[in-house]
Amino acid sequence: MPTSTYSCLVVNLDHVAANYRRLAEEAKTAECAAVLKADGYGMGAVPIALRLHQEGCRSFFVAFAHEGVALREAFVDRGLDAHIYILNGFFPGAEGTYAEFHLIPALTDLDQVDRWQAFCHMTGRKLPAALHIDTGMSRTGLPSKEYMALASNPELLDGMDLKLVLSQMAYSHDENMTFSIQQRQRFDQAIRHLPKMKASLAKSGVIFLGPEFHYDMVRPGIALHGINPINEKANPLQQTMELWGRIYQIQDVVVGQSIGYSQTFVAASARRVATIGVGYADGYPWVLGNKGQVDIAGYKAPIVGRVSMDVMTVDVTDIPEIHLEMGGWVRLMGGDISVESLAKLAGTVPYEILLRMGKRFRRVYLQS
Incomplete structure (x- = not known):
């Protein structure tokens, strides 16, 4: 990367x-x-x-x-x-x-x-x-x-x-x-x-x-x-893209502390939160605040609070410390977080999820 x-x-x-x-x-x-x-x-x-x-x-x-x-x-x-x-x-x-x-x-x-x-x-x-x-x-x-x-x-x-x-x-x-x-x-x-x-x-x-x-x-x-062309049947195609963001801040949140704009998430218990450098300006759906999740070394971390213009926050309380580091990579799309599943969660179609992917992303092309 x-x-x-x-x-x-x-x-x-x-x-x-x-x-x-x-x-x-x-x-x-x-x-x-x-x-x-x-x-x-x-x-x-x-x-x-x-x-x-x-x-x-x-x-x-x-x-x-x-x-x-x-x-x-x-x-x-x-x-x-x-x-x-x-x-x-x-x-x-x-x-x-x-x-x-x-x-x-x-x-x-x-x-x-x-x-x-x-x-x-x-x-x-x-x-x-x-x-x-x-x-x-x-x-x-x-x-x-x-x-x-x-x-x-x-x-x-x-x-x-x-x-x-x-x-x-x-x-x-x-x-x-x-x-x-x-x-x-x-x-x-x-x-x-x-x-x-x-x-x-x-x-x-x-x-x-x-x-x-x-x-x-x-x-x-x-x-x-690789978007499934045959609806609910097994997909005969391969996923072709993954979206990754980086951790650039980790902090502890106490009971009753709110996260993000409009206080849409308030911690019911002590939590650990990581800030990821991807937001809706990059095309990640704003509506997935408090709904979506990301993948950190195979562990799922739910989005907490609103997706902001440039960042999002995720709950990493249950993720082993060895996988949490400044600059560490987090997968937001790809693997078992498919384009189709994100689209369904966001109430839209896979076309829109793909086309939202903004120009701020560094693009890397893999081929043998």
Whole structure:
């Protein structure tokens, strides 16, 4: 562990790679892409993309152009190539950036289709694009009347290189199979009417619904980080990250003494308390004050008092003295303190827990 920091986020790239291989195995003959939105779900898009490229991944998805530019620059610097899709399409005037960095926009409405075609004609280049179909999310994507307009007027797609048609599923796994099957059927209908190109529907948990959801490409995202993609069943994936903080003060608390803001914890007996250099400014959930716990050398220490901006306090009364030292490392996430369990305790979803992990953490990447 680094010695000059209060906290550390450890990402095991070998575990990310193992999860990718497991997902690719589940996808069978379909290509396995990687979704690395929001800086790879907070874990670092560039190092993850480079590791997955070693595993044979050649298609990457991000939400915005600047995320795609960062990936492209990292690939170019190392003499690598890959398809980089931008899920949120593009704003007027951004066409040049997409062309310069070889980014593939997922066109989400007829206006984007028109503007991308016009740019292709203006530059005299047949530039790549994807079509994003709305099959039930009512959020982004071409609704049926718009993709049918493209089917009825195929000249609207002339001049561009259509790489992929995709859609987003409303459910992560099998929570509502009736609606998921409806979405798949709507996607099949769209494919029948559009020009022939590769198709992609399945995200992380949907991959495990079976080959009828796989099409030509699957798009795992959060599953790459070992978040259980199949709800209450045994997790087939490996955890990829651990969050560590350091002890920087230990003190004794007497009966009746309060700890932290608003006196939300008052000692009912003499206690020993350690202060850890991680708080809600780092992304640790404020709501876990007096609810969460940390791991010190295999012993659990409950959080006492509120989680503050920069620190939290934990009860170390029952932890052997040998494991308590200034600068000692405490595990806040990882092992049997899973992302899922923290999310459940905080009343949120694993996505938010991962994405909260702030920039103040020193990031360490492990790989063989």
